[in-house]
Amino acid sequence: MNRSDFTILDNLIYFDNSATTLKPKCVVDKISDYYTNYPSNIHRGEYNISFKADDEYNKARESIASFLGARNDEIVFTSGTTDSLNIIINGYFKNILNKGDEVIITKAEHASLILPWFNLVNELGIVIKYIKLDDNNHVTIDNLMDVITDNTKVISIAQITNVIGDIRPIKEITKIAHERGIKVLVDGAQSVPHMKVDVKDLDVDFLAFSGHKICGPTGIGVLYGKKELLDELKPQRLGGGMNASFDSPECIILKDNPIRLEAGTPNIAGAIGLGEAIRYVNSIGMDNIYKHECELKDYFINKIKDIDYIKLLNNENDSGIISFTIDGIFPQDVGYYLNKYNICVRTGNHCDKILKDEIGIDQSIRVSLYFYNTKEEIDTLVDLLSDKERIMKEMLI
Amino acid sequence: MDDNTKREILFDNYTNPYNKIDEELDGYLKVNSNNESCIDNIDIYLLIEDKTIKDIKFKGEACAISTASTSIMIKNMIGMSVEDGIKYVNNFINMINEEPYDDTNFDEALVFDETYKQASRKTCATLPYRGIIKLLEDNK
Numbered sequence A: 001m002n003r004s005d006f007t008i009l010d011n012l013i014y015f016d017n018s019a020t021t022l023k024p025k026c027v028v029d030k031i032s033d034y035y036t037n038y039p040s041n042i043h044r045g046e047y048n049i050s051f052k053a054d055d056e057y058n059k060a061r062e063s064i065a066s067f068l069g070a071r072n073d074e075i076v077f078t079s080g081t082t083d084s085l086n087i088i089i090n091g092y093f094k095n096i097l098n099k100g101d102e103v104i105i106t107k108a109e110h111a112s113l114i115l116p117w118f119n120l121v122n123e124l125g126i127v128i129k130y131i132k133l134d135d136n137n138h139v140t141i142d143n144l145m146d147v148i149t150d151n152t153k154v155i156s157i158a159q160i161t162n163v164i165g166d167i168r169p170i171k172e173i174t175k176i177a178h179e180r181g182i183k184v185l186v187d188g189a190q191s192v193p194h195m196k197v198d199v200k201d202l203d204v205d206f207l208a209f210s211g212h213k214i215c216g217p218t219g220i221g222v223l224y225g226k227k228e229l230l231d232e233l234k235p236q237r238l239g240g241g242m243n244a245s246f247d248s249p250e251c252i253i254l255k256d257n258p259i260r261l262e263a264g265t266p267n268i269a270g271a272i273g274l275g276e277a278i279r280y281v282n283s284i285g286m287d288n289i290y291k292h293e294c295e296l297k298d299y300f301i302n303k304i305k306d307i308d309y310i311k312l313l314n315n316e317n318d319s320g321i322i323s324f325t326i327d328g329i330f331p332q333d334v335g336y337y338l339n340k341y342n343i344c345v346r347t348g349n350h351c352d353k354i355l356k357d358e359i360g361i362d363q364s365i366r367v368s369l370y371f372y373n374t375k376e377e378i379d380t381l382v383d384l385l386s387d388k389e390r391i392m393k394e395m396l397i
Numbered sequence B: 001m002d003d004n005t006k007r008e009i010l011f012d013n014y015t016n017p018y019n020k021i022d023e024e025l026d027g028y029l030k031v032n033s034n035n036e037s038c039i040d041n042i043d044i045y046l047l048i049e050d051k052t053i054k055d056i057k058f059k060g061e062a063c064a065i066s067t068a069s070t071s072i073m074i075k076n077m078i079g080m081s082v083e084d085g086i087k088y089v090n091n092f093i094n095m096i097n098e099e100p101y102d103d104t105n106f107d108e109a110l111v112f113d114e115t116y117k118q119a120s121r122k123t124c125a126t127l128p129y130r131g132i133i134k135l136l137e138d139n140k
């Protein structure tokens, strides 16, 4: 779909969409338009181009809010998922958690979710509990119930993880959590770009995602929080833009959210570019994107499942992420081999260093799809993977 | 050297690496070398007597190019004086970085004479060299 918006696809097969996505022309043009025609700061000037910048910045926020089913004042611009997660964990949870409180995660989470929590184990003495993954490495409600105790305060997981790619039952999880006074923080880095995510329907307390994984620019991301929770989130950065007035340490008055959490000159071009990206994917339709990826994934899995030296890590998942290994060949060498044919795949442990405890494999080759991928591209990939001797030969030089 | 010869040498050293061990080794100097952006991770064990490299072994997992490069490095360096070892390492790194180098004693290491053209393979080929140079510098 929409391949003509990506000229780079003329001679590239791009299968690394979980790492970052390609940028359509309209997003690049939108950013260029800002820098060329109204490169002004926001919140400040009384002149036209400053109004224009303000207006576009606000429109971007509105597009994102309506995309997620949130209110405008629940959408905070950050530099990305990592930034959002750190702000939520250190600005909100650090202030309400105490020694012995339990936080539930899984071993399949990304470093950007695991490490801020590990840090609170060291700083506050909170306790981390892991949901046991089932035979397909999925999260099940039964296994979640096994680790919930009276001390559980937070469930903090991705809606879709970057290696296994299962869609977690977030709506059911928030229901169970809220009945017990537990808060739910969702890493939406891999879900928001690929499926319809409605924060009110899911009833999540906090959600984070990155612009660059949804056709937007790098350096911009979103923190969503329910209004009443965001109001309790302590700003991690203080400075211009976010204060209403101050004259002494005793008297600092901050503005309302979301501006309160966006100190300093924000990434204006990034936010405007992300707004355009969101309008772009929305015009394709999130349900269409999701359906297309699932079709391609099934097509790919059907073609490789009978190749005996290929081991799939996640044939049961329901997203466009396929991770596998090839017997006796180091994943990186496969990556190098495919690169010769202008095919981009991810190899390695994908920022998840404790998952190997669970699945016994610490590295893999990952193909992650998006709407612009095609069956023909998958045919090319499968052709190259179906001759092991050729891989062994060509991976060397 | 033509590509087929290179391929054979790489393949042999990758599938049958010289002095690769599975267990920890006592009585040797040890250094870890890894590539941050990937999973290459090896321990190099070095035995020096009378300013001479008596033995080198390695342990760990790495890609085909890193493994082959380590195997070839070990074959070449055993028996060298520490001083010659340092020169050899520097010459190898110069070759990878497309700078002037002296290929005396290079033998199989010449399979890497065009690696500078492959950005992603440069860190693989130099993996063991970046580790061993630290031990040699500390013990010269």
Ligand SMILES: Cc1ncc(COP(=O)(O)O)c(C=O)c1O
Pocket (backbone or CB within 6 Å): A018, A019, A080, A081, A082, A083, A110, A112, A113, A158, A160, A161, A162, A187, A189, A190, A210, A351
């Ligand atoms: C599941 C998941 N969470 C978080 C992140 C971190 O995103 P970023 O690097 O954009 O902050 C990623 C990116 O790879 C991811 O896949």
